[in-house]
Structure formats: C-alpha cells, structure tokens
Amino acid sequence: MAQTQACKDLAAARAKTTFPVIDLTRYIHGSDENIAKRRKIAALIANDPVFNKETRVGKSRVQDVNIGLAMSRRLYQLQEEHNLSKEDLLLCTDEQAKYWGPLAENHQIIGCYAQTELGHGSNLSQLETTATLNRDSDEWIIHSSTFTASKWWIGGLGAIATHALIQARLIIDGKDYGAHGFIVPIRSLKDHRPFPGVKVGDIGPKAYGGFSKIDNGFVRFDHHAIPRENMLMRFAKVTRDGQYVKPPHSKLSYGSMVLLRSQMVRGAALTLARAVTIATRYSTVRRQFNVPTSRRDTDNLNLETQVINYPMVQARLFPMVAQIYAILAAGKKMTSMYNGMLSELMQGDISSLAEVHAISSGLKSTCTTMAATGVEDCRKLMGGHGYSYFSGISHLWSSYVPSNTYEGDNFLLTQQSARYLLKQFKLAISEPEKVTPYSKFVINAVDQGAFQSERSSVQVATDWLKPEAQLAAFGHRAGRLVAELAVVVQEKDTVWSDFNIECWKLCHAHSQYVLARCSIEAVSQATAQGMSPSTVVVLKRLSDLFSLHTIQASLGDYLEDYYLSPKQCQTLRQQIKSLQESLADDVVGLVDAFDFSDYYLNSALGSSDGNAYQHLWDRAQREEINQTEVVDGYKEYIVPILTQHGTTKL
Amino acid sequence: MAQTQACKDLAAARAKTTFPVIDLTRYIHGSDENIAKRRKIAALIANDPVFNKETRVGKSRVQDVNIGLAMSRRLYQLQEEHNLSKEDLLLCTDEQAKYWGPLAENHQIIGCYAQTELGHGSNLSQLETTATLNRDSDEWIIHSSTFTASKWWIGGLGAIATHALIQARLIIDGKDYGAHGFIVPIRSLKDHRPFPGVKVGDIGPKAYGGFSKIDNGFVRFDHHAIPRENMLMRFAKVTRDGQYVKPPHSKLSYGSMVLLRSQMVRGAALTLARAVTIATRYSTVRRQFNVPTSRRDTDNLNLETQVINYPMVQARLFPMVAQIYAILAAGKKMTSMYNGMLSELMQGDISSLAEVHAISSGLKSTCTTMAATGVEDCRKLMGGHGYSYFSGISHLWSSYVPSNTYEGDNFLLTQQSARYLLKQFKLAISEPEKVTPYSKFVINAVDQGAFQSERSSVQVATDWLKPEAQLAAFGHRAGRLVAELAVVVQEKDTVWSDFNIECWKLCHAHSQYVLARCSIEAVSQATAQGMSPSTVVVLKRLSDLFSLHTIQASLGDYLEDYYLSPKQCQTLRQQIKSLQESLADDVVGLVDAFDFSDYYLNSALGSSDGNAYQHLWDRAQREEINQTEVVDGYKEYIVPILTQHGTTKL
Known part of the structure; x- marks a missing residue:
C-alpha cells in the first residue's frame, strides 16, 4: 500500500510523543503478562474466519442471528481449546453449583438471565411473573398472569437458550415473598422445542442496528411446573414442607449489582x-x-491544515482523552473498593456497602452517559465520513448506548446516590466523624454561614493546576447542592419525587468529585508505580484538563453563589486552552497506549497506519453490491422508470 | 383489540386538553386545504404495499437497495398518477432547463447531485475534480486526478442514476476558475453500464443503519469527455471560443444554500x-x-404512577415540546425572509442577503443539533423499550443525525455567523442605524461602561414571563460575547482560527435570541391569526418555557458578568417548574396537533390509541424469525455446542 501523505502525517505525529507509551499501556492493562495475553486473544480472534468483521456487515436479521450462533459456537470452542475463562454462578448453593455448574460450563445446557418484563424494567418489586409453590408435587408453578408479565429483552432467549434463570415473585399459601431466582427449563434438550406452557421467541430488531446478532427474546409462562430445588437457595430458602427461610441480610444481593456497575x-x-x-x-x-x-x-504550508490543529477540534477531542483516563482511575478505585467490601461482607461486616453502592451507582450513571455521548461526539468530529459504517463508530455506539438504560437507568440511579448523600449530610450535623471517606465535603456545608462565604482560592491561571483548588471547587458545589436539597425536602406539602431533578444534579456533582479525586490520586501514585517522569507530566495534564473542563461544563453551578468570580472564569478558560495545547504532541501516543488492534477497531478511518482514505476506498470496492456492474434490480425497477415516457436518444 | 389500561390512560390525558387542537394543526400545516392534502398523500402511501414499513425491516443491504429502487419506481408512478410535485432546476439557463427539464421530469434520465469528494467535504474550494476545456472538440474533460478526488456520498449514484450534476474546478488554458456545475452522463441509457472512463459504485453501509435503502455512491473519472453545453450557465458562462464570462454577482449562488438551510x-x-x-x-x-x-x-391509587407525572420526565420532555414550537416559528420567519430576499435579488438588490445567510446558517446549526439530540433523548426517556426498533425512534434518528454534518457542518457554520455579527458590532460603533434587524442587540454592547452594569430587571418569578425580560437576557449575553470577541481578535500574534470556540458560542447565543424572538412574535400574532384564547395561553406558556429553559441551560453565561443574581437563578428554576406543571394537561394535545399518522410514526410505543405494550407484543410475534418454532441454525450451531461433552439426561 502506498505511503500516502496521511501515513506520513500519523507517523510524524506519533514521533512527537514525549513519553514512553508502554508506561500507560501497563497502567491501563495491569502488567506485561496481561498485555501479552490480551494480544494473544486478539490475534486468535482476528485470524479466525468466523470472526471476520467484514463479511458480517449488511446481512439480514435472520442471517445475523445465524452468524451470532456461529460465533457463539466458535467462541465456546476457542474457550475450551485455549482455556480462556469460566463463568461464576453467584447465587447458587454449593450443591446447586455442583449440579448446574458443569452442565453450564460444558454447555450441555445453555442459560440466560431473565429479569426484565414487557411491563416492568425499572421497578423490580412489581414484576408480574409468579412462582407459586405446589406442596403436593413439590414444584413451583411458573406463571405469567398477563402478556405484560412476559419476560422481555432476555439475551440468548430468542433462539439459543435451553434454560433461563428467571426472577419471579415467590408465593406460598397466597403470601407474596417478593422476587427470587429460579432455574427454568425452556426448551427441550432433545429437539430444542419449547416445553408446553412456554411461549418463547425473539423480540425483534433493536435500535440503530445494535446487537443484531443477539437473539434477545421473550417468554410467557402458562402454569409451567419446575422442581422446588430449582429455586436459587444461597440466601433465601424454601424447605420441603413449604417453609420460607429469610436470607441472613436483606442487602446481600446488592453485591453482584455493585460488581456489575463497577465493571x-x-x-x-x-x-x-x-x-x-x-x-x-x-x-x-x-x-x-x-x-x-x-x-x-x-514544513507543509502548501498542504491544507490538519484538522487536529484547530482549537475547536482540540476543545472537543482532548477533554475526552482526559475523561478516559479519569474514568480508568475511578474504575481501578472501584475494583479495590469492591474487593475490600467483599472480604468484609464475608465476615458479615456490611459497613462499607452503602458507600460503595452509592458511588458505584453514581459513577455508572455519570460515566456511561459520558462514554455514550462521547462516542457519538467522536463520530461528529470526523465530518461526513464519520457517518460511514466504515468509520468504526456505528457498531460501537449502537451496541453501547443501551448501557445508559440497563443495569439501572442512568436517571433513576441518581435518586439512590442523592438519598445516600442526604443521609451523610444529616450525619455530618450529629456525628461528623462518621461521615464516609468520599462524602467528607458535606461537613463544610453544615455551617451555612461560613459555607456561603467560601470562595475559590485561585488567583492566577496556574493556580487552577493545584489539585486542592480543583477538589475544593468540586466539593463546594456538591456540598451546596446537598445542603439545598436538605432544606427543600423538609418543606411542607412536598414528596420525595418532587426533587428528582435536584437529586440528579447532586448525584452527578458527587460523581465528578469522585472522578477528579481518583484521577488526582492516580497521578500522585504514578511515580511510585514506576512510571517515568515524562509520563507523569502527561498524566497530570490529563487530570488537570479533566477537572477544569468538567468545572467549565457546569460553570453556572460555581457562579451561582459567587464561589467563582468572573476573573476566575477567564483564567479557567485560559488554562484549559493552554492544557489543550500542551497535550497536542501527545494525543496520538495517548491513544496508542490503549493498545487496540486494527481488527478490534474495525475502522477505515482510525487504522494504525493512518491510511484512512485508502482504507475507505478499498472497503467500498469490496462491497457485495459493487461486484456487479449493473445493480440487480435494474430490469425490474429502473428500466420501467426510464421507459415510462418512451426512451430518449441521448 | 382490548381496551387496555394504557388505552384508557391516553384517552383520559387527551380529554384533559384545554385548547382546540385544530388551531395548532392549522398553525403548523398552514390551512385546512394543506391538512387535507397531507392526509390524502399519507393515506395513499400508507395503503400501498410497496411502502409497507413492516416488511422492509431487517433485510440485507442488497435487499435494502432493491427495496429502495422499488420505492423509487412506485413513488414516481404515484407522483404522476396524482400529479404530486415537480422539481426545479435552479442553476440552468432557460435553454438548458428546456432540454434537461422534461427528460428529468419524465424520468427519461435519472439525476443526482455530486459535490462532496472522498478527500473534501467542508472545503469546496479545494475540490480535486477538474473540468478542463478542450477547445478543439468543444468539450469538457472531466477528470479525478487521484482517488481522493472521487465524488463520494452521492445519493442515487451507487445504483440508479444515469446522470450526475457534478461540481468541478473549471480550467481553461491552465487557469483555474474554481468550482462550477456540469451535467455529466454516468451510465448508458441503453444498458445502464458506466461509460468508459467512469468508475462508479456504492460507498457501502452507513452508520446506525441509516439510509440503508439509498445507494449513496462514488464516481471516479478518467478523462471523461462531455459537451461544452453541459456546463450549467445560468450565472457563469463559457463561450464557443473558450472565453469565461463571470457571473453578475459572486454571491448569487448563496440563494439555494439559504433556501435549503431554511427548510x-x-x-x-x-x-x-x-x-x-x-x-x-x-x-x-x-x-x-x-x-x-x-x-x-x-382515581387509580392502586396503579403505579404514570411516568409523565415525575418532574424529571417533565423536565426532560416538556422543554422539547417548547423547542419544537419555537423552531416552527423561526422556520416560518425564515421562509418569509427568504421570499423577501429572493424578490429583492430578482431586482439586483443583495442588501438582505448577508443577514438572511447568517441567520439561516446559525439556525441550521442550532436547530438541527437540538433536534438530533432531542430525538435520542426521547428514546432514552422511554427506558428499555426505547431501544427496541419498534419504538420508532431508531429509523428516525439514524437518518436524521447526518443533518448535523451535511449542508454545512454544524460546528463550521458557526464561524460564518460569528464573522457576520462581528461586522455588525463594528457597524454599531460607526453607523448604528445600519445595524440589521436581528442584530440590534449589539448596539447596547458598544458602550462597555454602561453595558457591564446592565442587570436583568426580574424581581419576582412571574417577571420571567415578560417577553422583554427574556429578550433582554438573550440580547445581553449575545452582546457580551460579540464585544469580547471583538477585543480578542485584535490581540497581537493571534489568527482567526484561534477563536473557533468563541465564534461557536456566539453563534448559538445569537440563534437562541432569534428563536426566542420568533417564538414571542408568533404568540403576539396568534390572536390576529384566528387562534382561540385558550390556544394562545398554551402557545405563550410554550414560548416562555423555551426561553427560560434555554437560559437555564447556559446559566453560567448569564452569571459570569453578574447580569443575573443568585436570587434570579432561583426564581428562574421555580418559574420553569411551574410552567412545566401548567403544561402537563396539554402535552398530549400539543403532540396530537402535529397530525402525524400511525403509519408515519411507525411506532409500537407511540401509537395514537395508546396501546403500546399490545403493539410491541404483536410486532414481535410477526417477526420472520418467530415463524418457526426452532431457529434455522439449530442443527448447524446449537447441537454441536450442546453435545460437545456428551448429552445430559436432564
């Protein structure tokens, strides 16, 4: 392939990188061993024809599902051949794990997790599917009272699954014990036909062509009987004589939710x-x-300007680079918090559960929103060609964007975090020493007299680079919002739901505080973790840009109570511009550090050799529709149009 | 179909409407005659099997293109049968129009418009395609010097077009006269094969499954000769002896751009x-x-809460209703401004061109961004089911979102409007009486002493409902931004591109001013236009909500120079909440007023009978993949997975 100007441009930009890229690749992926393992798996997949990304575009929905099945099959083979990973079965008893575990691991059954229903997503307590105990037969009768009780959106249920782990309201002698998990056989292992009393199918295509190869399905039960032992009994239990045994702690099941959100x-x-x-x-x-x-x-004044040199492009692109590194730092923190909490939980200590749960909910909401918005912003940044499927953004965004809704809707989740912070604020009044580590800022807001006269300490633009100035700003704003919420929720004739918006604002303010703090802590630990000084410089710039850009994006919140002055707004903008300029030589290195293969990116525009236009041209030439000179429908559709009024001699 | 709770809910909400819906339908669609015509065409399409939306989902790309061709053919037939519309040929001479017009109207040729190239979208002056005059043969030699000169993205070029109206740099005797239009035969009318010297094809799938039935194509020319007369000569001309005749005014071609952006x-x-x-x-x-x-x-305390009653849902949804009505008002204004300008242009008077061009560019950027963001926000508002293709959002958004890039990239466009406003600001210093109508606010900003002490006049929450208070706020903010820009562009060692971001901010501030003003003017004209008092009340609430919500979204801009006080921010929020509450009984009526048919909406969730869950269920049942009990790939893919480790007796 010719060494185009584009290739030269990317190589030249790469050569300018001021830090050793491997430093950050290690930081991101953990260790040289992990990096090597990732690359090995990537190569395995990239070289397998079943996973060829080019031949699986532009197929019909029915073909797509078949391709999905083929990929599942091949993936299971590769997992076994290379011993890649096993799945956990968290909520089973040991005995259940012993029974179902090997069946699932050996794929003698294929499972799926069925919680959401046609009528209920967010409100799990109102799930309509019931599991009613029949003492005589020692069975659960699984039933969907109406069609809105049908399980819906269940990945793998539409075509492939033989079993579903369903959530259903457990009922004994007319008493409702709320949602519990049950393993329910769906399709016969003999011929894959649904069992009598089980209506199962695919829910149809998803938006934006997302997950088109996944058979998200529905299932509706008509008095489908399963053995009593199929209830997941790690925590709650039901005995042979129909006695319900409560779980030791009502919030134990939060653990897996926290894990998922942290990931x-x-x-x-x-x-x-x-x-x-x-x-x-x-x-x-x-x-x-x-x-x-x-x-x-x-050197190239005769050429047009590389668009990355326009301040507008930098102002849109570079803060996203900074966001990535801030979210990575918070992700690492969440993992260690989760591990700490888990070992405490094993000892029966639930003291950190509430904070970890609140932070993970808030960060899930803030970070997945940031990422979904950012991915689409990247597409828009690339002008017209961003809209080509070959840009590589389409399949990424369309499968990512539902993350803003699943595992806790990003708007709803903020109510929980806000409620937690409100409790911390009340705690700060009575027992400030008990306020949890990431909520300490609420203490300042208790004495409203002093708090309202708090002002940012920034004097000159470079003061904005002080981590304490940044954290003080984030903390002040979140503190103000929680104190204001505490006042209004006590007003007469109000109900909690009146303050949806205030909660949502507070939650994101808190998440931003956590992100900034994690990012700052990551910089301060970088040297000790073996990063070279030049890398630490860049990491610090990213951390600063994250904080300052984030403050700027909600500037009104900082101005409303005079915490910031007009002058400070000006120096803030100035410092952001100057940080962006200082990062310009390093952005190519900073994205190389993520270590994504060209196969993984699947992008003509973002390939590592920089040869964007050539790849775009080549991809188009290989399109199925271009393999004939005249399109299939010519005789049927085009000729009648052209000849309707007689032919022209043109 | 059963009268479900959902149906009752929508009917009950509809019954609460406080104004006659037809008032606004007339406002939106112009007249009873227009409404009837729209409905007639809608019914025509809805009942035609070729346009069945249900059977054209989930097809392969090749099938999609064929469906697109079938729809084209049928559409042409319907146009003729019902005499629906004709196309204009704006840039042709009368003679050319006489020659090409009937051919195109009778579809004896099928045209497309080819401007964008693989290497150039935004920068038209650098198009690489050339049209070089060969005096001897009296022909243009159309040529793509490199593959990046290929025309790219051209709708209809991939499969159906026989002719392309291309933009190419006109060259005579080595002299480059810049981009001009040429009619270029692409495919033979005999057998649809591309002519020698013409390489043509489809550019491949678009992002998010958008425009999948459109054959966006590419064409690369290798010294392809066309007659000299194929140049579009309405404005510029080239004579038989190779003499180039300039157009009477260099900006005449802006007219069609303005029209397009207004639309x-x-x-x-x-x-x-x-x-x-x-x-x-x-x-x-x-x-x-x-x-x-x-x-x-x-009345229904045993039922769960309708989500539209949550303040968070209202805060996300209702401002969009207000945006729609504000944009409609601005759209009407643009149409009348364009028509006024056109009749002036006919007289050779170009005095209003600059303002109309600036406003149309700014509004195109602001409004299409608002709409694309809003459509996706609507999807997120609908929770999990929003992500089903059957929500009806997917196909809408994926085909709409490129509008933010085409016809002038929404970020780039802002540079032009800002430059215009800067000129107005300079004019305000020397000749304030010459400042154009929609830029008058710049005059206030000239005397910086007085301007900096300007404060909003709002005292109590209801003062925010005064149109003059709203416009003063919008005007003050846009005025401050233009005055600040005027200062920094004069600083030493700076270039215009350093101020991309400032321009972008200013342009949107101006567009918001224009939108608010058009919206306010529409309310004041409503009574005279025959709307009933109850409709005017609602229209006024929408106008207020638009202004106040828009101010709130950029609150920092109004706080930074103390134009607004903390107290005013509070009353602003209070007034927004109360406007939202006051609109709650009318939103269903307000959307009914748009008069969209169920066929057009193509949404299970948004159907006019409210029976969302039933429609979602029914659509899934009719999916092709659900017509067999066991999926096609069972034997090939699922059996090998399940039997890899022997079968289980389960």
Missing part, C-alpha cells in the same frame, strides 16, 4: 477510548482548509 | 415533533413505581 465504569473508559483512538488518528491525517492556525505544520 | 429549520421541528409525539404518548401510558407525586392520578 461498567472501566467499560465506559475503554469504550470511549476506542472511539477517541479512531477520531484522534483520523483528525491527524484529515486536512481541511488552507488557513493559518497557531499550531501549524510549517 | 432544514422547519425540518428540525417536524423531526423532533415526531420523536416527542412518541415519547409523550408512551410516557403517558407507561407506569413505573407506586410512589406519590404531586400530580397523581388519584
């Missing part, structure tokens, strides 16, 4: 990283308009 | 309206959580 924080960073890699590389090789910019490629 | 303003409103109709109806029938809200359905 979604890191997931948000890596998703955004993928889009930003593409946008950064393409913006480096894309040239539009021959106009002067402050950062101009002076 | 996109109205298009933004109608697109957002479609999504908001769906989200409003579904939020009315969707119930989640049995918790008290201030606005509770007290």
Whole structure:
C-alpha cells in the first residue's frame, strides 16, 4: 500500500510523543503478562474466519442471528481449546453449583438471565411473573398472569437458550415473598422445542442496528411446573414442607449489582477510548482548509491544515482523552473498593456497602452517559465520513448506548446516590466523624454561614493546576447542592419525587468529585508505580484538563453563589486552552497506549497506519453490491422508470 | 383489540386538553386545504404495499437497495398518477432547463447531485475534480486526478442514476476558475453500464443503519469527455471560443444554500415533533413505581404512577415540546425572509442577503443539533423499550443525525455567523442605524461602561414571563460575547482560527435570541391569526418555557458578568417548574396537533390509541424469525455446542 501523505502525517505525529507509551499501556492493562495475553486473544480472534468483521456487515436479521450462533459456537470452542475463562454462578448453593455448574460450563445446557418484563424494567418489586409453590408435587408453578408479565429483552432467549434463570415473585399459601431466582427449563434438550406452557421467541430488531446478532427474546409462562430445588437457595430458602427461610441480610444481593456497575465504569473508559483512538488518528491525517492556525505544520504550508490543529477540534477531542483516563482511575478505585467490601461482607461486616453502592451507582450513571455521548461526539468530529459504517463508530455506539438504560437507568440511579448523600449530610450535623471517606465535603456545608462565604482560592491561571483548588471547587458545589436539597425536602406539602431533578444534579456533582479525586490520586501514585517522569507530566495534564473542563461544563453551578468570580472564569478558560495545547504532541501516543488492534477497531478511518482514505476506498470496492456492474434490480425497477415516457436518444 | 389500561390512560390525558387542537394543526400545516392534502398523500402511501414499513425491516443491504429502487419506481408512478410535485432546476439557463427539464421530469434520465469528494467535504474550494476545456472538440474533460478526488456520498449514484450534476474546478488554458456545475452522463441509457472512463459504485453501509435503502455512491473519472453545453450557465458562462464570462454577482449562488438551510429549520421541528409525539404518548401510558407525586392520578391509587407525572420526565420532555414550537416559528420567519430576499435579488438588490445567510446558517446549526439530540433523548426517556426498533425512534434518528454534518457542518457554520455579527458590532460603533434587524442587540454592547452594569430587571418569578425580560437576557449575553470577541481578535500574534470556540458560542447565543424572538412574535400574532384564547395561553406558556429553559441551560453565561443574581437563578428554576406543571394537561394535545399518522410514526410505543405494550407484543410475534418454532441454525450451531461433552439426561 502506498505511503500516502496521511501515513506520513500519523507517523510524524506519533514521533512527537514525549513519553514512553508502554508506561500507560501497563497502567491501563495491569502488567506485561496481561498485555501479552490480551494480544494473544486478539490475534486468535482476528485470524479466525468466523470472526471476520467484514463479511458480517449488511446481512439480514435472520442471517445475523445465524452468524451470532456461529460465533457463539466458535467462541465456546476457542474457550475450551485455549482455556480462556469460566463463568461464576453467584447465587447458587454449593450443591446447586455442583449440579448446574458443569452442565453450564460444558454447555450441555445453555442459560440466560431473565429479569426484565414487557411491563416492568425499572421497578423490580412489581414484576408480574409468579412462582407459586405446589406442596403436593413439590414444584413451583411458573406463571405469567398477563402478556405484560412476559419476560422481555432476555439475551440468548430468542433462539439459543435451553434454560433461563428467571426472577419471579415467590408465593406460598397466597403470601407474596417478593422476587427470587429460579432455574427454568425452556426448551427441550432433545429437539430444542419449547416445553408446553412456554411461549418463547425473539423480540425483534433493536435500535440503530445494535446487537443484531443477539437473539434477545421473550417468554410467557402458562402454569409451567419446575422442581422446588430449582429455586436459587444461597440466601433465601424454601424447605420441603413449604417453609420460607429469610436470607441472613436483606442487602446481600446488592453485591453482584455493585460488581456489575463497577465493571461498567472501566467499560465506559475503554469504550470511549476506542472511539477517541479512531477520531484522534483520523483528525491527524484529515486536512481541511488552507488557513493559518497557531499550531501549524510549517514544513507543509502548501498542504491544507490538519484538522487536529484547530482549537475547536482540540476543545472537543482532548477533554475526552482526559475523561478516559479519569474514568480508568475511578474504575481501578472501584475494583479495590469492591474487593475490600467483599472480604468484609464475608465476615458479615456490611459497613462499607452503602458507600460503595452509592458511588458505584453514581459513577455508572455519570460515566456511561459520558462514554455514550462521547462516542457519538467522536463520530461528529470526523465530518461526513464519520457517518460511514466504515468509520468504526456505528457498531460501537449502537451496541453501547443501551448501557445508559440497563443495569439501572442512568436517571433513576441518581435518586439512590442523592438519598445516600442526604443521609451523610444529616450525619455530618450529629456525628461528623462518621461521615464516609468520599462524602467528607458535606461537613463544610453544615455551617451555612461560613459555607456561603467560601470562595475559590485561585488567583492566577496556574493556580487552577493545584489539585486542592480543583477538589475544593468540586466539593463546594456538591456540598451546596446537598445542603439545598436538605432544606427543600423538609418543606411542607412536598414528596420525595418532587426533587428528582435536584437529586440528579447532586448525584452527578458527587460523581465528578469522585472522578477528579481518583484521577488526582492516580497521578500522585504514578511515580511510585514506576512510571517515568515524562509520563507523569502527561498524566497530570490529563487530570488537570479533566477537572477544569468538567468545572467549565457546569460553570453556572460555581457562579451561582459567587464561589467563582468572573476573573476566575477567564483564567479557567485560559488554562484549559493552554492544557489543550500542551497535550497536542501527545494525543496520538495517548491513544496508542490503549493498545487496540486494527481488527478490534474495525475502522477505515482510525487504522494504525493512518491510511484512512485508502482504507475507505478499498472497503467500498469490496462491497457485495459493487461486484456487479449493473445493480440487480435494474430490469425490474429502473428500466420501467426510464421507459415510462418512451426512451430518449441521448 | 382490548381496551387496555394504557388505552384508557391516553384517552383520559387527551380529554384533559384545554385548547382546540385544530388551531395548532392549522398553525403548523398552514390551512385546512394543506391538512387535507397531507392526509390524502399519507393515506395513499400508507395503503400501498410497496411502502409497507413492516416488511422492509431487517433485510440485507442488497435487499435494502432493491427495496429502495422499488420505492423509487412506485413513488414516481404515484407522483404522476396524482400529479404530486415537480422539481426545479435552479442553476440552468432557460435553454438548458428546456432540454434537461422534461427528460428529468419524465424520468427519461435519472439525476443526482455530486459535490462532496472522498478527500473534501467542508472545503469546496479545494475540490480535486477538474473540468478542463478542450477547445478543439468543444468539450469538457472531466477528470479525478487521484482517488481522493472521487465524488463520494452521492445519493442515487451507487445504483440508479444515469446522470450526475457534478461540481468541478473549471480550467481553461491552465487557469483555474474554481468550482462550477456540469451535467455529466454516468451510465448508458441503453444498458445502464458506466461509460468508459467512469468508475462508479456504492460507498457501502452507513452508520446506525441509516439510509440503508439509498445507494449513496462514488464516481471516479478518467478523462471523461462531455459537451461544452453541459456546463450549467445560468450565472457563469463559457463561450464557443473558450472565453469565461463571470457571473453578475459572486454571491448569487448563496440563494439555494439559504433556501435549503431554511427548510432544514422547519425540518428540525417536524423531526423532533415526531420523536416527542412518541415519547409523550408512551410516557403517558407507561407506569413505573407506586410512589406519590404531586400530580397523581388519584382515581387509580392502586396503579403505579404514570411516568409523565415525575418532574424529571417533565423536565426532560416538556422543554422539547417548547423547542419544537419555537423552531416552527423561526422556520416560518425564515421562509418569509427568504421570499423577501429572493424578490429583492430578482431586482439586483443583495442588501438582505448577508443577514438572511447568517441567520439561516446559525439556525441550521442550532436547530438541527437540538433536534438530533432531542430525538435520542426521547428514546432514552422511554427506558428499555426505547431501544427496541419498534419504538420508532431508531429509523428516525439514524437518518436524521447526518443533518448535523451535511449542508454545512454544524460546528463550521458557526464561524460564518460569528464573522457576520462581528461586522455588525463594528457597524454599531460607526453607523448604528445600519445595524440589521436581528442584530440590534449589539448596539447596547458598544458602550462597555454602561453595558457591564446592565442587570436583568426580574424581581419576582412571574417577571420571567415578560417577553422583554427574556429578550433582554438573550440580547445581553449575545452582546457580551460579540464585544469580547471583538477585543480578542485584535490581540497581537493571534489568527482567526484561534477563536473557533468563541465564534461557536456566539453563534448559538445569537440563534437562541432569534428563536426566542420568533417564538414571542408568533404568540403576539396568534390572536390576529384566528387562534382561540385558550390556544394562545398554551402557545405563550410554550414560548416562555423555551426561553427560560434555554437560559437555564447556559446559566453560567448569564452569571459570569453578574447580569443575573443568585436570587434570579432561583426564581428562574421555580418559574420553569411551574410552567412545566401548567403544561402537563396539554402535552398530549400539543403532540396530537402535529397530525402525524400511525403509519408515519411507525411506532409500537407511540401509537395514537395508546396501546403500546399490545403493539410491541404483536410486532414481535410477526417477526420472520418467530415463524418457526426452532431457529434455522439449530442443527448447524446449537447441537454441536450442546453435545460437545456428551448429552445430559436432564
């Protein structure tokens, strides 16, 4: 392939990198061993024809589901051949795990997790599916009272699953014990036909072509009987004589929710990283308009300007790079908090559960919103070609964006975190020493007299680079919001739901505080973790840009009570611009550090060689529709149009 | 179909409407005659099997293109049968129009418009395609010097077009006269094969499954000769002896750009309206959580709360309803401004061109961004089911979102409007009486002493309902931004591109001023236009909500120079909440007023009968994949997975 100007541009930008890229790759992926393992798996998949990304585009929905099945099959084979990973069965008793575990691991059954219903997503306590104990037969009768009780959206249920782990309201002698888990056989292992009393199918295509290869399904039960032992009994239990035994602690099941949300924080960073890699590389090789910019490629004045040199492009792109690194830092923190909490839980100590749950909910909401928005912003950053499927953004965004809704709707989740912070604020009044580590800022807000006269300490632009000035700003704003909420919730004739909006604002303010703090802590630990000084410099710039850009994006919140002055707003903008300029030589290195393979990116515009236009051209040439000179429908549709009024001699 | 609770909920909400819906339908669609015509065409399409929306989902790309061709053919037939519309040929000479017009109208040729190239979208002056005059043969030699000169993204070029109206740099005797239009035969009318020297094809799938039935194509020319007369010669001309005749005015060609952008303003409103109709109806029938809200359905306390009664849902949804009506008002204004300008242009008077061009560019950027963001916000508002293809949002958003990039990238466009406002600001210093009507606010900002001490006149919450208070706020903020820009552009060692961000901010501030003003003017004209008093009340609430919500969204801008006080921020929020509450009984009527048919909405969740869950269930049942009990790939893929480790007796 020819060494185009684009290739030269990306190579030149890469050569400017001021720090050893491997430092950050290690920081992101953990260790050289992990990096090697990731690369090995990536190569395995990339070289397997079943996973060829080019041949699986533009198929019909029915073909898509078949391709999905083929990929499942091949993935299971590869897992076994290379011993890649096993699944956990968290809520089973040991005995149940012994029975179901090997069946699932050996794929002698294929499971799926069925919680959401047609009529209920967010409100689990109102699930309509029931599991009613029949003492005589020692069975549960699984039943959907109406069609809205049908399980819906269940991944794998539409075509492949033989068993579903369903959530249903447990009922004994007419008494409702709320939602519990049950393993329910759905399709016969003999011929894959649904059992009598089980109506199962695919829910149809998803928005934006997302998850088109996944058979998200529905199931409706008509008095479907399963053995009593199929209830998951790790925590709650039901005995042979129909006695219900409560779980030791009502919130024990929060653990898996916290784990999932914590993982979604890191997931948000890596998703955004993928889009930003593409946008950064393409913006480096894309040239539009021959106009002067402050950062101009002076060797090539006859060429148009690389778009990455425009301040507007930097202002849109670089803060996303900073967000990725901030979210990564918070993700690491969440993992260690979760592990700490888990070992405490094993000892029966639930003291950190509430904080970890609140932070993970808040971060899930803030970070997955940031990532979904950011991915689409990357597409828009790439101009017209961003809208080509070959940009590599389409499949990424369309499968990522529902993350803003599943595992706790991003708007709803904020109510829980806000409620937690409100409790911390009340605690700060009576027992300030008991306020949890990431909520300490509420203490300042208790004495409203002093708090209302708090002002940012920033004098000159460079003061904005002080971590304490940044954290003070985040803490002040979140503190103000929680104190205000505490006042209004006590007003007469109000109900909690009146303050949805205030809660939502508070929760994001808190998440931003946590992100900034994790990011700052990561910088302070970087040297001790073996990073070279030049890397630490760049990491610090990213952390600063994250904080300052985030403050700027909600500037009104900081101005409303005079915490910031007009002058400070000006120096803030100035410092953001100067941070962006200082990062310009390193963005290509910063995205290279994510270590994404070209196969994984699947992007003509973001390929690692920079040859964007050539790849775009080549991909188009290989399209099925271009393999004939005249399109299939010519005779049937085009000829009648052209000849309707007779032919022209043209 | 059963009269479900959902149906009752929507009917009950509809019954609460406080104004005659037809008032606003007339306002939106112009006249009873227009409404009848729209409905007639809608019924025509809805009842035609070729346009059945249900059978054209989930097809392969190749099938999609064929479906697109079939729809084209049928559409042409319907146009002729019902004499629906004709196309204009704006840039042709009368003679050319006489030659090409009937051919195109009778579809004896099929045209497409080819401007964008693989290497150039935004920067038209650098298009690489050339049209070089060969005096001897009296022909243009159309040529793509490199593959990046290929025309790319051209709708209709991939499969159907026989001719392309291309933009190419006109070259005579080595002299480059810049981009001009040429009619270029692409495919033979005999057998549809591309001519020698023409490489043509489809550019491949678009992001998010958008425009999958459109054959966006590419073409690369290798010294392809066309007659000299194929140049569009309405303005510029080239004579038989190779003499280039300049157009009478260099900006005459702006006219069609202005027209297109103006139409996109109205298009933004109608697109957002479609999504908001769906989200409003579904939020009315969707119930989640049995918790008290201030606005509770007290007759049905045993049912969960309709989500539209949550303040968070109102805060997300109702401002979009207000945006639609504001954009509609601005769209009407743009149409009348364009028509005024056109008749002036006919007289050779170009005095209003600059303002109309600046406003149309700014509004195109602001309104299409608002609409694209809003459509996706509507989807998120609908929780999990929003992500089903059957929500009706997917196909709408994925085909709308590129509007933020085409016809002038929404970020780039802001530079032009800002430059215009800067000129107005300079004019305000020397000749304030010459400042154009929609820029008058710049005059206040000239005397910086007085301007900096300007404060909003709002005292109590209801003062925010005064149009003059709203416009003063919008004007003050836009005035401050233009005055600040005027200062920094004069600083030493700076270039225009350093101020991308400032321009972008200013342009949107101006567009918001224009939108608010058009919206306010529409209210003041409503009574005279025959609307009933109850309708005017609602229209006024919408106008207020638009202004106040828009101010709140950029609150920092109004606080930074103390124009607003902390107290005013509080009353602003209070007034917004109270406006939202006052609109709650009318939102269903407000979306009914758009008069969209169920066929057009193509949404299970937003259907006019409110029976969302039933429609969702029914659509899934009719899916092709659900017509067999066991999926196609069972033997090939599922059996090998299940039997890899022997079968279980389960």
